[in-house]
Amino acid sequence: MRDHFTSQWRRAFGQLVFPQGCCLCERTLADPLSSPVCPECKDQLRPLAAPACPRCGLFLAPSAVPGLCGECRVRRRPFRMAVAAAPYEGVFQRALLELKFRRREVLAELLAGPAISAFRRAPRDDGAGTAGAFPAAVVAVPVPFWRGRRRGFNQAELLARPVAREFGIPLVRGLLRRRSRPPQTLVSPSARRRNVSGAFRTGRLSERLVGRPLLLVDDVFTTGSTVEAAVRALIRSGAGPVDVLTVARAPR
């Protein structure tokens, strides 16, 4: 009975003080204190069950022949495999933008969940060379310097924390760093790739991680040029194979 009163009071208080709707749609929240996201939106934050390229995680058409995507068939990827929970659209896109630009940190946990499930169920031995040991540690892609470390906000690291916790492996901070360089203004993918190829440098990899697989976490896999540059930097530092986990994957 008392619990009932408490939750009623909490609800009323929440609606009075935080009368806003769901931060991802227009619906009014019944209990703004417990979550900024309505149950309908929350329900949509689930990994997409669709065929994907086993190497780069690109979602394929439902009718596609299972296997590597066109790009992975012709181009070697520096990572062992990349996995994403869902395409970068709809509620996932809105939630990622809210997290990144409006710093809704509470969304990081909601978004990490589907990514963790997607990584757990990704085939690790599928003939695409992705077989091997589970990652020994998690590394987050650092934010570009012009978005400022002084802002002290890195959405990738907020996502990486629950990933590391769920998998029971450490989150290694400070290993991967951005080099100071101007913002990406080049648009062609090959130019972009060249531009970011030296965008990362690494600190000293701890002895126990030399040669061990790592898991690199970012919010969105767009062209792949950023994560590929980060993966190369990690491998240069002495890491073993690197897997990539992002919440969303941009369509090609």
Ligand SMILES: [Zn+2]
């Ligand atoms: Zn909603």
Ligand SMILES: [Zn+2]
């Ligand atoms: Zn692919």
